[in-house]
Amino acid sequence: DAMVIQNPRYQVTQFGKPVTLSCSQTLNHNVMYWYQQKSSQAPKLLFHYYDKDFNNEADTPDNFQSRRPNTSFCFLDIRSPGLGDAAMYLCATSRLPGQATYEQYFGPGTRLTVT
Amino acid sequence: AQTVTQSQPEMSVQEAETVTLSCTYDTSESDYYLFWYKQPPSRQMILVIRQEAYKQQNATENRFSVNFQKAAKSFSLKISDSQLGDAAMYFCAYRSRETSGSRLTFGEGTQLTVNP
Numbered sequence: 364d365a366m367v368i369q370n371p372r373y374q375v376t377q378f379g380k381p382v383t384l385s386c387s388q389t390l391n392h393n394v395m396y397w398y399q400q401k402s403s404q405a406p407k408l409l410f411h412y413y414d415k416d417f418n419n420e421a422d423t424p425d426n427f428q429s430r431r432p433n434t435s436f437c438f439l440d441i442r443s444p445g446l447g448d449a450a451m452y453l454c455a456t457s458r459l460p461g462q463a464t465y466e467q468y469f470g471p472g473t474r475l476t477v478t
Numbered sequence: 479a480q481t482v483t484q485s486q487p488e489m490s491v492q493e494a495e496t497v498t499l500s501c502t503y504d505t506s507e508s509d510y511y512l513f514w515y516k517q518p519p520s521r522q523m524i525l526v527i528r529q530e531a532y533k534q535q536n537a538t539e540n541r542f543s544v545n546f547q548k549a550a551k552s553f554s555l556k557i558s559d560s561q562l563g564d565a566a567m568y569f570c571a572y573r574s575r576e577t578s579g580s581r582l583t584f585g586e587g588t589q590l591t592v593n594p
Contacts, residue, residue, distance in 0.1 A: 394580055405569055405584035406523070413580065420588070451521060465573075466513060467582060469523035 366413035370453050375476045382472045384439040386454030398453040414427040449477045480505045480572050491560045492593050497586045499555045501570030509575040512553045518566040559582035565592045
């Protein structure tokens with residue numbers, strides 16, 4: 364089945380130690396998103412890609428970076444994780460605006476713990 | 479900027495009964511999409527139902543239906559014959575139809591409990 368895959372599902376990192384989360388998709392969607400979700404809150408968009416065109420949200424900290432080497436893969440890099448970065452990180456994909464059915468499809472998330 | 483408001487942080491329903499979750503939104507756009515997403519305790523976000531603003535007919539997906547009132551900017555979700563598996567956090571979300579409007583604007587969520 365076509366889907367959005369996130370690895371790992373659980374990640375533990377130390378304060379200040381860089382960490383990378385990965386997302387892959389078999390939907391062949393042009394747009395990929397990264398969200399941060401803290402407990403009992405709505406997801407907060409960090410950035411998204413239209414194909415290779417990167418779009419950063421204004422309030423996304425510089426500590427968060429992203430790479431999209433090809434259509435299928437997208438990475439979230441946290442350069443120096445702080446305790447406040449502990450959260451669930453959700454990856455999502457969609458078709459381009461203007462195309463039919465461009466709702467977002469979400470992966471299962473990666474739960475990041477910072478010790 | 480668009481905003482989405484879910485005024486019910488928590489709701490509960492008895493199994494087999496009907497529950498309605500409320501959502502209001504604010505926008506100056508005339509064409510957009512509205513969604514209800516479900517996030518069970520396992521945390522994967524799943525699309526429940528979608529409504530195109532240009533369609534007057536309310537969307538329906540099996541036991542899930544919406545009451546879309548465009549003039550009132552209201553988009554409620556009705557769950558009929560509630561099941562234990564419906565217990566989850568439900569998010570209402572807005573998306574512009576414009577080419578630049580790719581992002582979803584989420585409401586704060588409603589935690590639904592289904593009592594046996």
